Amino acid sequence: MQTYFSDLLVIGAGLSGERIAVEAAGAGFGVNVLSIVPARRSHSSAAQGGMQAALGNCAMGKGDCPDVHFADTVKGSDWGADQEVARMFVDNAPIEMRQLAFWGVPWNRVVPGKSTFFKGGEKFEKIEEEDKEGLITARAFGGTAKWRTCYTSDGTGHAVMCTLDNRCAQLGINVFDKKEAIALIHDGANCLGAVVRCLKTGVLEAYVARATAICTGGFGRIYKATTNAVICDGGGHAIAMDTGLVPLGNPEAIQFHPTGIVPTDILVTEGCRGDGGTLLDVNKERFMQIYEPEKAELASRDVVSRRMTEHMRAGKGVKSAYGEHLWLDIRHLGDKHISTKLREVDEICQNFLGVDPRVDLIPVRPTQHYTMSGIRTNKDGAAYGLKGLFSAGEAACWDMHGFNRLGGNSLAETVVAGGIIGKKIAEFLQGHEVNFPTKTIRDALLKQQSRIDALIAGKNGRENVYRVREAMQDALMDGCFVFRNGKDLEKCVNVLQEVMERAKAVGLQSSGIGANPELSAALKIQGQVKLALCIAKAALERKESRGSHTREDYPERNDRDWLKRTLAYWPEGARLPRLEYEDPTPYYELPPGERGYGGGKIITADAEKIAKLTIKPGAKPAEAAKAKTAN
């Protein structure tokens, strides 16, 4: 069996993975990068909106600075974020955007002079300053106090992904595609690399390295309805959890978006509702105003998703071959508006539905969109539990998003975190020596080979992997979607435990030879069910509503008892995850308060404790430590 060695192994070639690779290679270390698909097809390239950085160049961004960006991010997180991390993020984001510009990203730039824009259907005027001409400009996004989202037309993710992948090529970094990591190699204390299945030949290979970074993106695909690419399936999380040593942070924190199209759950922008689109039910009647008389369709993402779900539960959904949905109506906006302001929506409707949004209704439903949950790391990106293991991007719980991620803050996180963590990894590599016992490597490979052999031979049973996957997805949709409550969550956990037994009994229907896709699915099904159980169990235990986690039976945000982060471990042989808790942040620059949207009652935390942990706004960690001792 082939073995590859490098200083650093990066699993995942999206923006976060490649940014880390560039940093480590720049410091002189050898890097191997793995990806299921060619790097540029990674999910990062699907992001169109943009990435947040407080550059303050454009007129509507005037007066913006990292402090304002910080406040937006922490409020958005419903105080679930690590404020030390959020601070590092906002301070570094502007530098990172400039570096991307230097490497070749064609950011849209400030054009001086007068122009108009729409807000809430009304027309406004703005004047861009002469002396800002040619600097990086920004657009508006939900939940931000200033226009802060840097963009390149409607293809930000794609443009940044191209640039970083070009940079990898320039530095001669090996980016291997059609390679899937299926297990970590470790000795119980140190991570030594990964066992990898080549998706061209089906052959197993060992990639050993002194440091390993998991940058495999989100795991939306364990839900049936998701905006995520088909490769966002939790493979990276599963191999970390499988060690029994590395915990998942806040598994219950999953973001849902109100308007994924049916059947394929491709996202249509929030702009539809922003510009005056309405939601209709099976009787073609509006309903949002019944639940939210004031904001109606314009309530926040999580609120609208909740109301839509409630309405479908009340029997007002439209039945289809792909399950129930509602309608989005933008017909009244007119041809001109649709073909200019909502061009992208128009194209999606025509391309994927064969529907003309000028005359037809768009079938939509709330859809899984982002995983705030992830491999728990410290502020340096080092995973808990295994030395030499790191994680970044959507795969990680570095935790600047807490319980709700703001639009534009994820793409920015990938590169900012990638830059910071890449540097930390380079420092780590400088002083880190490790032994690679050949027996450990061989054993890890043999273990995977025997798993494969058993699946092909049907030694554990003949359950069909696709049916099992469906059962898992249905269980999550039923019990652990937009709304949660004790009764349904309990049922969800029970059902998932049964699904787990079936997952253990999966056997292939096909030969499993070569790049067999059924084998890929079978190899990860148990890990996926574990992830599902972590979500359901953590959601069952968290008896409050915070950000995207909504308990019908505990509608208030409870800072008194639940201002904490969940850690989910999966000990070998366990039937359920072991849950532990930790404080969300080492100190408060911004003590817990109102999120500013979404409403809801708050049970306040112990004021004395919060006051003790609170530091001066903008104070750096060193001063924070001083402030703490002074208290």
Added chain:
Amino acid sequence: MARNLQFEIFRYNPQDPASVPHMQKYVLDETENMTLFIALNRLREEQDPSLQFDFCCRAAICGACAMVINGRPNLACKTKTKELPDEITLLPLPVFKLVGDLSVDTGVWFRQMYDKVESWVHTSKAFDPAALEERMDNAVAEQVYELERCIECGCCVSACGTARLRPDFLGAASLNRIARFVVDPRDQRSDKDYYQIIGNDEGIFGCMGLLACEDVCPKGLPLQNQLGFLRRRMGITALKRLFK
């Protein structure tokens, strides 16, 4: 509604000594708003779990799912069955190495291309983290972006007669990539430098100009304009060299 769709799909698993290339027939009932993404996944999950094909974004933005659909290279995820006749023939893209069935290896082809055309900004400047970004005209930025929209699906390459004949031919996607750097003021390469890369039969002079590439590009990239633009620019560079 409710047609029965007949699929003729190319099957071959090069890793399996027992496998021989052949066409295989499948039947599937059509559902509303069905795309080839939905159809192929149903075939795999309900009828034949060994069927190989690639999808990633399933939203026409990543380029993973290009294949030859009833004779024409296109993205499978955005192809609605409604637009196709009852009989649907699916073949893998030619030119690229076959992985199995409808799946081909575009990654290696494109990575070799980046190395050949040196697909990165060439500059002697160093990045200064303390300085403001270098200014750029917005119109130029948008022009660069328009050329960077290529999703590397490979449709243009597999539709190209020259690429099928000459494995070393750079192809329209690569020539478009060069154009992207030619218009980018940050790239300090001169026309002479570009000439080194594409001023030959592997590059701009190998192109027969029949424009199959632009016809099939699912992103509607202006490949014809770029080829013309480079041909003129390289032609002038060639003349300059001749009379130097």
